[in-house]
Amino acid sequence: MSGYKSSIAFGVIGLGRFGFALAETLSDNRKEVIVLDNNESKVKQIQDKVQQAFVIDQLDKPTLEEAGIQNCGTVIVCIGEHIEASILTTLNVIELGVPRVIAKAISAEHGRVLQKIGAEVVYPERDHAVRLANSLTTPRALDFINLSNQYAISEIKLTDKLHGKAILELNFRNKFGLNIIAIVRRNKTIVEISPDLQLNTNDLIAVVGTKDSIVKFERYLIS
Template sequence: MPGYKSSIAFGVIGLGRFGYALAKTLSDNGKEVLVLDNNESKVKQIQDKVQQAFVIDQLDKPTLEEAGIQNCGTVIVCIGEHIEASILTTLNVIELGVPRVIAKAISAEHGRVLQKIGAEVVYPERERAIRLANSLTTPRVLDYIDLSNQYSISEIRLTEKLHGKTIFELNFRKKFGLNIIAIVRGNETIIEITPDLQLTTNDWVAVVGTKDSIIKFERYLTS
């Protein structure tokens, strides 16, 4: 295994469904990606889609270093199902000096250990469940991204209730407690939100604000 010796944006360790989708999406978005996995067939499936892909038998520090994982700006450890391997691999990557290490966790306890050793933690299953619950309870919400325990970004489809109204007429920020960051109208995305901009039925409006404000706005549209 020759290893990748120059700097590279992202490293992905583990090619389960989450790791594969992550690596491919990063690469599709124009980012350089180094992928490591112990399954040769999985590596073959992705090797023509990413910058570098290596089969590694061990996840110890010397093997990771030989592969060049220390040259990545961000490494995502995607082997959450095997908790011991996840923790040890994450620790090895951190000790190799990678600036940013993100690790997939499958439980709160697993996540706490990963945080204690210095990793950022993601919970893919929990986040998918939260998005599904939000889509089921707020049917006009296309997407829902948590920024913190209090604030979120949502993309909401408007109703005829706001058709023809301008941002100024609505006094949008004061009335709803939300900031519009973009409007999707057909194939057009509007990012310059001027006071005289008129809203139309079925615009998708990306807003940022508190979760309570988003819920109240969605209820206002359907009341």
């Protein structure tokens, strides 16, 4: 096994239902992904979609390091059912210096242990995996709700790039391909969106549109 030596965005350890869906959705969002699992059949199913896919029998630190997991910016440990393996693997990934480690938990007690060793914790089913992947790939989105394979609703925090500009002046719908359905400003929710309403830095706007349009708008805000 020869690990991925350059930096890569995401690592997924464990290809159960959650892990497979997560890796697949990250890949569909054009993110670089490395996956590790002990099931050769599952690795073969996903290997054409991700940058690197390894069949590994051990989850000890040398094996993880050889696979290159330490080169990932974020690693998600998806071994929920085997609690001891989940905890030890999460600890090994953290000790390898990965900046962000997220771990799947199947109980509150399991989650508390994972949090104590420094991991973020999720309690997912498959739909939560898709939601997590979308939130990871749209970093300014505070909430993301799938409506279909193509459309979603997202709540986004505005930067100063749009401060003081009216919705009509921006030609928002035509320029970004999104519809604003609500604005939260200083804990007040505005649902009657007039064309002359000016946007402010740190406004939270709820938008509906295609997932591609949401991603493009996110990139525009931070460019």
